[in-house]
Amino acid sequence: MTFNENVRLDTSQVRTGGGGGRGPGGLAIGGGIGGLILTLILMFFGINPDSLPTDSGSSSPAQVDTAGDASNSLVANCQTGADANEDIWCRMVGAVNSVQAFWSSELPRYGREWRMTETVLYDGVTQSACGTASNQVGPFYCPLDQSIYIDANFFRLLEDQFGAQGGPLAQMYVVAHEYGHALQDQLGLLGRAQQDPQGAESGAVRIELMADCLAGVWVGHASQVPDPATGEPFLQPITDEQIRDALSAAAAVGDDNIQERTQGRVTPENWTHGSSEARQRWFLQGYQTGDLNQCDTFAVQSVN
Numbered sequence: 001m002t003f004n005e006n007v008r009l010d011t012s013q014v015r016t017g018g019g020g021g022r023g024p025g026g027l028a029i030g031g032g033i034g035g036l037i038l039t040l041i042l043m044f045f046g047i048n049p050d051s052l053p054t055d056s057g058s059s060s061p062a063q064v065d066t067a068g069d070a071s072n073s074l075v076a077n078c079q080t081g082a083d084a085n086e087d088i089w090c091r092m093v094g095a096v097n098s099v100q101a102f103w104s105s106e107l108p109r110y111g112r113e114w115r116m117t118e119t120v121l122y123d124g125v126t127q128s129a130c131g132t133a134s135n136q137v138g139p140f141y142c143p144l145d146q147s148i149y150i151d152a153n154f155f156r157l158l159e160d161q162f163g164a165q166g167g168p169l170a171q172m173y174v175v176a177h178e179y180g181h182a183l184q185d186q187l188g189l190l191g192r193a194q195q196d197p198q199g200a201e202s203g204a205v206r207i208e209l210m211a212d213c214l215a216g217v218w219v220g221h222a223s224q225v226p227d228p229a230t231g232e233p234f235l236q237p238i239t240d241e242q243i244r245d246a247l248s249a250a251a252a253v254g255d256d257n258i259q260e261r262t263q264g265r266v267t268p269e270n271w272t273h274g275s276s277e278a279r280q281r282w283f284l285q286g287y288q289t290g291d292l293n294q295c296d297t298f299a300v301q302s303v304n
């Protein structure tokens with residue numbers, strides 16, 4: 001997925017580095033109760049950290065960004081669409097800008113207003129109100145501080161360990177999926193995952209597949225979402241190959257694929273995100289219909 005080179009990136013929608021005092025103080029880095037809370041939250045909102053293989057490269061307590069200033073350099077050079085095409089951090093900024101511009105213009109058609117939601121981009125380790133964030137846990141939405149946390153290094157992990165095809169759209173699909181959770185939070189739906197956290201037809205799986213579908217809705221509209229600064233669409237029309245990339249990412253994070261690779265067998269009773277096949281199908285449903293109402297995973301008997 002390619003950005004139009006002259007669109008302007010708005011880095012005020014992202015924050016980099018440390019928590020800036022928004023999280024509850026005193027959480028231990030790299031474990032302790034913060035880690036425990038994060039594990040519980042991620043069971044519902046991200047990739048289950050228990051499923052992720054250990055990344056030997058970052059097992060030591062990584063550098064922690066406390067002030068955030070040093071790490072602002074992550075997005076300091078992100079100004080235009082051309083930067084987003086070149087650099088993964090700038091691409092994250094561009095994706096955040098496009099997704100939020102889309103929901104801001106789309107939700108009023110359904111009688112709703114989008115509430116701007118910040119993404120924290122970090123490299124290594126940072127704090128969230130849900131606990132310590134690291135590339136061990138993957139991208140996630142934290143409902144306690146209503147922010148999304150993304151370590152761009154996660155995408156390397158996704159590619160290396162789970163066999164996803166890399167590619168810009170696959171990366172942006174992940175951003176859009178997390179914004180799907182932000183939308184679900186705004187619509188008061190996230191409790192359904194907590195009430196029914198596991199199993200092939202569980203509330204958790206339905207929440208995750210809905211987020212995949214919402215990501216697809218954005219992708220379907222993405223080449224028509226204008227950059228407010230220039231009026232030019234953020235993104236060029238999507239290619240078939242890029243769609244295959246996104247589907248590959250959706251398949252890689254299917255519970256059956258992750259279980260197969262980490263425990264050698266598939267146990268649907270423990271699913272929290274849905275099968276590879278279902279994740280691809282719900283993404284396509286959103287992409288092809290472009291309609292929020294087609295993403296109601298609670299309206300169908302079986303989501304698989």
Ligand SMILES: [Zn+2]
Binds near residue numbers: 044045046047178181
């Ligand atoms: Zn999710």
